[in-house]
Amino acid sequence: MSTTRLVTTEDGLRLTVEEHGDPARPCVVCVHGYPDDRSLWNGVVARLSDRYHVVTYDVRGAGSSDTPTDRAGYRLHHLTDDLVRVVDAVSPGKGAHLLAHDWGSIQAWHTVTDRAVEGRIHSLTSISGPHLHHVAHWTRQRLRLPTPRRLSELLRQLSRSGYIGFFRLPHLPELAWRSGLLPVLMGRLDASARDRRPRVSDAVSGLGLYRANMSAGGGGTHGIHTTVPVQVLAPTRDAFVTPALQGELPPGVPGPRVRRVTGGHWLPARCPELVARRTAEFVDGLEGEPRHVPDTREKGRFADVLVVVTGAGSGIGRATALAFAAQGARVVAADVDGAAASETARRAPTAGRVTAYTVDVSDGEAMHRFAEDVQRDHGTPDVVVNNAGIGLTGPLLDTDEADLRGVFDTNLWGVVHGCRAFAPRMIERGEVGRIVNISSAAAHIPLPGLTAYSAAKAAVSALSERLDGELAEHDITVSAVLPGIVNTAIPASTRFVGGTPAERRRRRRRAAGLYRLRGLQPDRVAAAVLRVVEHPTPVTTVGFEAKAGLLLSRLLPGPLRRLAATGPRVR
Ligand SMILES: NC(=O)c1ccc[n+]([C@@H]2O[C@H](COP(=O)([O-])OP(=O)(O)OC[C@H]3O[C@@H](n4cnc5c(N)ncnc54)[C@H](O)[C@@H]3O)[C@@H](O)[C@H]2O)c1
Known part of the structure; x- marks a missing residue:
């Protein structure tokens, strides 16, 4: 009524x-x-x-x-x-x-x-x-401090504002409306205008808005x-x-x-x-x-943004969850280790900003239930960071199937489940969304002993690239972040395969030493994730070794492979 x-x-x-x-x-x-x-x-x-x-x-x-x-x-x-x-x-x-x-x-x-x-x-x-x-202020700011991004924003806006000059011309806009040219042109420029047929008398008289105010x-x-x-x-x-x-x-x-x-x-x-x-x-x-x-x-760069982070109970996941929370985001911190996720929530800069959930990313049904819980409790996430992962090192032929499945189930299927559980909800909501998948520099650098791990991470990189294309029409970006050697708890939880127990203990100690020596902190990866969410890029490396490794793998794939076959073990 x-x-x-x-x-x-x-x-x-x-x-x-x-x-x-x-x-x-x-x-x-x-x-x-x-x-x-x-x-x-x-x-x-x-x-x-x-x-x-x-x-x-x-x-x-x-x-x-x-x-x-x-x-x-x-x-x-x-x-x-x-x-x-x-x-x-x-x-x-x-x-x-x-x-x-x-x-x-x-x-x-x-x-x-x-x-x-x-x-x-x-x-x-x-x-x-x-x-x-x-x-006017926005335009002047860009002219005063013309970084490449700001200039391209300005040019894009200027190219879209050209019609304003046209509307201020005498007679021509009236002619364009009366001839039916403008509705067709508007439909070409903006799909949402396609079936709109404004009344010509309104369109003509409304030109006064531009002529009186612009x-x-x-x-x-x-x-x-x-x-x-x-x-x-x-x-x-x-x-x-x-x-x-x-x-x-x-x-x-x-x-x-x-x-x-x-x-x-x-x-x-x-x-x-x-x-x-x-x-x-x-x-x-x-x-x-x-x-x-x-x-x-x-309240920060991500105020009012809902972020889901998997593997948030330790290392990169915890640093990412806390970095988002420090910038005002509401964060869902999920981990298979519920106590570790709760500890992340406890460390949040503002009480209640991080909520802990227990979920195993390798379990597809559990991930869908988790997505339902998040939807019910918090709404549709703006950002999903598929980070949970485990290490596995040793010759592929010495690794039993259960271990191989374990690394693929968590590192690859965990990402697949994360994308499939949340992306449909993000699409349905109809707003911009970001998915960030934590891959690894190992996906692109031939490292001995990391065959299965690298294969799973390479699949995560490929998946991210392809899914980015699939979801582009919905304004959801999918990015891969490739860290180098980051000082986290991962050497302690990595499964070492092959050799005697004493040799495996020695390899674990060496790996932990190398990670400590390199000293790259998980905060650096977290900062890169936040940057990618603000300004999405398909692939982002973190750490010199990741950048150099990626470049070398593209420029000198042969020598790099030979080095990997003969050189020292990294993990
Ligand atoms: N540390 C590095 O040098 C490095 C380098 C490149 C890539 N990465 C990747 O970064 C991600 C995070 O690693 P990290 O170094 O912070 O390791 P970490 O061991 O410190 O943290 C990993 C977290 O993931 C959780 N997790 C493991 N399996 C899970 C599962 N099935 N479901 C839910 N949570 C699970 C663990 O409980 C842990 O809290 C991983 O994907 C790892 O492969 C790490």
Whole structure:
């Protein structure tokens, strides 16, 4: 059931406002962009109106609202004033949460950064529409400090903003809309626009938005201060606003959480389920608590990120779990040794940030049950680090089948199970995900005595590379991290095969000595994992020996093999 009313603006225009759901519930006002009308939100409204008082309206110049008579009527201050009038009309004295897209989001940003509306707007979920001053600031930052990554981000955004210059030209954009060229072009640029047919009259009159507001050249970051918590949903395939621009938020905004979500510019129309779910979570979190969301940047680089680490009871896994936790992530630390996982949880910098689970990664069914438990207790992970592994050294022909199966079951099948248990959930959620598999430099360097171990790790590297391709369309990356010799407990737990018991004891002592002498700490691998999660690369080596070994194995495979056949044993 919905009701419609008209709200009159300060300059006498009538806006058509539609209300859904129980007005006694928390109010969510949805603001559409260009060239859309309030029907953009139909799918979202259908999913939210049983829990909230959901309000949509046609902004000035769109749908069945009145159109300004001149360009000045599209200035941002009119749009923000309209928005506040709608909020006051539908939720008098109570205020509202905003959900806004494209130009709707631009005006919502400018509204929440206006001190005068303090107390009336409780949150903003922003999609594909940054604060205009922030765009100018973001651009200047990249020009001032032009690292290769920042420059490529800037070029990518500039190439996607070209249409703005076109929209400001006289007559031509009108012609392009009327001839039907622009909808076709938009569909080519952004798949989410393909079946959208905006009303030509809305598209033409809405050009006033660009002509009235895009000439000032932006301001500084002054004015980008607000007490209103903001959540940004940044679609990864947006043809007009890059995730890099949306993902970096201005200082002075509390609780900005940026979620990179799989989709194009018209996310609200194409993925209403995802938009409704994330909006509801955000609004519920604020309604349940006093209206304050802590500034996520104060809590670290991975605030609000859920990470699963296997083999987290020792060495690299423990260091990785604690490094993520120190950067604000919620961590699920899993290990076959439950007591060791609990010890990792106990060492967390903040109590409760790391939760211990007992699971054997080599057991496929147990891993699926574990994934179900994680989903139930914490939600879908953003990051999965398949790290659990064991050592095995000795000639392949002297190794019995049980030991061979053991190393493959844990080191390879453990990774397979980890990927298969969590990736479908990450795909279903529709947001960016990261899987990091801990392989080994031994996968690529011929080392004597490590035939089975190296084969399992080489398979992990190959699997990571191929799965990365398979999951690319879902914005889930799969990376392999290849450590060199890292000083952990692994020599103590490695199975040494062949020779007499005394010889095996001696080899174990030698291996432990070598690991200690090399002295590479697991923290280094953990730091590399965190970097890979922020900036995914297919293969990352850790330690000089891993880098040099990988290079040599590519440049001089023959001599390296001969050296391995005759040289000293490494493990
Ligand atoms: N230490 C190194 O030099 C080195 C080098 C390259 C790669 N790696 C790889 O790094 C990963 C971590 O090794 P580490 O050096 O930290 O070893 P570690 O022995 O210190 O830690 C491994 C952890 O994995 C857990 N584990 C073992 N089997 C498991 C199973 N079936 N299910 C769940 N947990 C299990 C262990 O209980 C332990 O807590 C392994 O995959 C290893 O192959 C280590």
